Amino acid sequence: MSSVGIKSELAQLLNGQNVHTQLSVPQLVEKVLSRKEGVLTTSGAVRAETGKYTGRSPEDKFIVDEPSVTDKIDWGSVNQPISSEVFEKLYSKVVSYLQEREEIFVFKGFAGADEKYRLPIQVINEYAWHNLFAHQLFIRPTGEELTDHESKFTVISAPGFKADPAVDGTKSETFIIVSFERRIVLIGGTEYAGEMKKSIFSVMNYELPEADILSMHCSANVGAEGDVALFFGLSGTGKTTLSADPNRRLIGDDEHGWSPNGVFNVEGGCYAKTAGLSYEKEPQIYNAITFGSVLENVIVDPESRAPLYDDTSLTENTRAAYPIQAIDNIVEPSIAGHPSVIVFLTADAFGVLPPISKLTKEQAMYHFLSGFTSKLAGTERGVTSPEATFSTCFGAPFLPLPAARYAEMLGKKIDEHGVQVFLVNTGWTGGSYGVGKRMNLAYTRAMVQAALNGELDNVETTKDEVFGLSIPLHVPGVPDEVLQPIKTWDDEDAYRAKAKELAGKFKDNFKKFDHVDKSIAELGGPAVK
Numbered sequence: 001m002s003s004v005g006i007k008s009e010l011a012q013l014l015n016g017q018n019v020h021t022q023l024s025v026p027q028l029v030e031k032v033l034s035r036k037e038g039v040l041t042t043s044g045a046v047r048a049e050t051g052k053y054t055g056r057s058p059e060d061k062f063i064v065d066e067p068s069v070t071d072k073i074d075w076g077s078v079n080q081p082i083s084s085e086v087f088e089k090l091y092s093k094v095v096s097y098l099q100e101r102e103e104i105f106v107f108k109g110f111a112g113a114d115e116k117y118r119l120p121i122q123v124i125n126e127y128a129w130h131n132l133f134a135h136q137l138f139i140r141p142t143g144e145e146l147t148d149h150e151s152k153f154t155v156i157s158a159p160g161f162k163a164d165p166a167v168d169g170t171k172s173e174t175f176i177i178v179s180f181e182r183r184i185v186l187i188g189g190t191e192y193a194g195e196m197k198k199s200i201f202s203v204m205n206y207e208l209p210e211a212d213i214l215s216m217h218c219s220a221n222v223g224a225e226g227d228v229a230l231f232f233g234l235s236g237t238g239k240t241t242l243s244a245d246p247n248r249r250l251i252g253d254d255e256h257g258w259s260p261n262g263v264f265n266v267e268g269g270c271y272a273k274t275a276g277l278s279y280e281k282e283p284q285i286y287n288a289i290t291f292g293s294v295l296e297n298v299i300v301d302p303e304s305r306a307p308l309y310d311d312t313s314l315t316e317n318t319r320a321a322y323p324i325q326a327i328d329n330i331v332e333p334s335i336a337g338h339p340s341v342i343v344f345l346t347a348d349a350f351g352v353l354p355p356i357s358k359l360t361k362e363q364a365m366y367h368f369l370s371g372f373t374s375k376l377a378g379t380e381r382g383v384t385s386p387e388a389t390f391s392t393c394f395g396a397p398f399l400p401l402p403a404a405r406y407a408e409m410l411g412k413k414i415d416e417h418g419v420q421v422f423l424v425n426t427g428w429t430g431g432s433y434g435v436g437k438r439m440n441l442a443y444t445r446a447m448v449q450a451a452l453n454g455e456l457d458n459v460e461t462t463k464d465e466v467f468g469l470s471i472p473l474h475v476p477g478v479p480d481e482v483l484q485p486i487k488t489w490d491d492e493d494a495y496r497a498k499a500k501e502l503a504g505k506f507k508d509n510f511k512k513f514d515h516v517d518k519s520i521a522e523l524g525g526p527a528v529k
Contacts, residue, residue: 074400111251113334270288296321369520
């Protein structure tokens, strides 16, 4: 099928009598309730359930192997190729399926807050609550922008359409397929709304570097003097907690681009985890969940309809989607200057990484490529002791291009803008998980604050003997003995053995980056041989 044929089918779908385009939040909420897709809660949010898929389906995610991208994509278990023929047949089936629905819903908006680099998108949904999700997560156009809006990428989501692997060439009933030439994301067989958000992020992770813009899976905020900070970190490292600073304004909580002009948010909303959510722990998120927000898989009291955030019996992955404007302390539009500080967050359950250390450019590139944190005992079946977990560039599932592309861009920008980079361990101290204790949050906040304020730029440091990291000898508000891990352990030999064990895991993981400059491993990796 030619591109003309694809566009013709899409035009027929969008011109159907069953199409609702750009409904308002109240209209979408009414549709969600009248169609019995969800229920209204005491917070004003609608709650929907996603069925058996309560998270992403990475094994069912594909990129169409097309001439213009085949030599650029980092093919493998993350970026699985699928043929144009398979895509076209599925596309026609999904379009026909949606044409037969009583109603479908269309949202038009943008990915990318910077008008110079934003991507006009449209999202076509079988479900009203999915369209409400898209309305809250992507950037909403003004009336004038909507008049001139011309979509450059289309997401088509049909959860009720189940693929037949034997006929359709998929691995299961579920599929998430990106076609860069046809400019379409095709999603079927899953009700998990996060697939739409992350598919567009994957698209931006291809599009932005092609325009010489670094795409990043991180949060960002800005101080009163315009100083910008980026926070990278995997789940459980404290990224949301530490970037939500009452003295700094939020640029965005998850996805950003770094252009020649500075940093911009890719999204127009937030997709926050809600397991254990309370006003006392996370007041910004708690207060943001109001009318028009979407609660995903959150248990609600059947009588009062109050969200029960502590009840994770359905899934641990309960979430809330809301517009970024629901947060009080934000930058609007979500654009700021060049970062002066980058913080890599890790929760080291081995208890051997320093609570804060300064990184050289090579070390920054090394730890960016490594994307380390720990998986704790008890969090997954079969995990009986802490396990090292590595996610390339802190976002491996969403990177279509080779990792070296992103790391090289980061190194170049660190040089260009004189960025200070810090590795902050929010994990364990004084021993491994089960022996030591979790890093004191007040100390971590003090260390991050000192880094953001420039108080650590020229401080005296000592070199960590295993990892080669520069550890500040003094940080305001933090006891000196806390700063050096070896001094917090009762047994220095036990510390060295555990540190060398983790260093070995770093080195083993880094072997897959044989395509990056060897100086990154030599100058940025652990010091021990």
